Amino acid sequence: MRDPIEIAGIAVAPGERRTIEVPITDLSTHTPINMPVHVIHGRRDGPVLFVCGAIHGDEINGVEIIRRLMKLGGLKRLRGTLIAVPIVNILGFLNNSRYLPDRRDLNRSFPGRSSGSLAARLADLFMREIVSKATHGIDLHTAAIHRDNYPQVRADLDNPELERLARAFGAPLTINADLREGSLRAAAASIGVPVFVYEGGEALRFDELPIRSGVNGVVRCMRELGMLREGKARKATRQPALIRSSVWVRAPQSGVVRAVVPLGRPVNADAVLGRVTDPFGSNEVEIRAPADGIVIGCSYLPLAHEGDALFHIGRLEGTKAHAMSLEPSELSAEYDIGLTAGIDAAEIAGKPAP
Helix, strand or coil, rough: CCCECCCCCEEEEECCCEEEEEEEECCCCCCCCEEEEEEECCCCCEEEEEEEECCCCCHHHHHHHHHHHHHHHHHHEEEEEEECCCCCCCHHCCCCCCCCCCCCHHHHHHCCCCCCHHHHEEEEEHHHHCCHHHCEEEEEEEECCEEEEEEEEEEECCCHHHHHHHHCCCEEEECCCCCCCCCCCHCCCCCCCEEEEEEEEEECCHHHHHHHHHHHHHHHHHHHHHCCCCCCCCCCCCCCCEEEEEEEEEEECCCCCCCCCCCCECCCCCEEEEEECCCCCCCCEECCCCCCEEEEEEEEEECCCCCCEEEEEEEEECCCCCCCCCCHHHHHHCCCCCECCCEEEEHHHHCCCC
């Protein structure tokens, strides 16, 4: 029999499933604020995977991904332990804000400090109670406000374990991303816990297609880690496009932006991505791609000042482009599939299984 796992002083026994309220702080009204953590501690040994969302409080697709994940029937036969934290930045989430009330970015505050700012204290708490107990982690994000990201995994692909999991996740794009100081990925790497980021969709919106891709990806990783037994479902027929570097294309002048290339579309160098003009339609300037690549992110705000980031281009560097704009029919064919025993497409879509 496995040992119990303990979070915030509460032990979860093998075979037990429990929600733990981890104390964060009190509001100025003396109202306590807790971070809900759901733990499934399997009876059999295996990896300890944490999956977290809303480190940026307005990036809420991860909340729905985790909600659907926790309802999957296949988790009844889990090997190892799943720690699910749908909302890390509770205060930002309540305020529809990326940041904490102290205006700090939580994902630039790791590993934190117990005697530091509110952001530093929350980062320290998350490292102590969640990351230090895990063997692997998946951090769920979206684009920032007024932007959209094509479903993508960001990981240090020089780490063999992260490369293995990134490929298993099966997002349309896999991006090699260096560790950034202050990020959860960097802090986790410093204590030997491999963590990658899944990005998809917009802030303050539930985007159905990136959500389904995210649920599928987490389950694929759990299968790769041996936490869930293999299913008979066919695998996605496309291999993810590998992106080694990227560049933001910025507004050449201030004005009104009209995009002509959709998110997720491969483009050639010098292709027209959009046009920016004044409100009267004169003085129009074309916005062109600097290199062969894929539109992996974009701004949806049609008003721009000179220098504003508009299109995020992932450079292909010889990699054949497979990604295209995500349409419902394509997603249905590639991602909306049963993945393992007890898990089917209806559950992944957030509907009761028939």
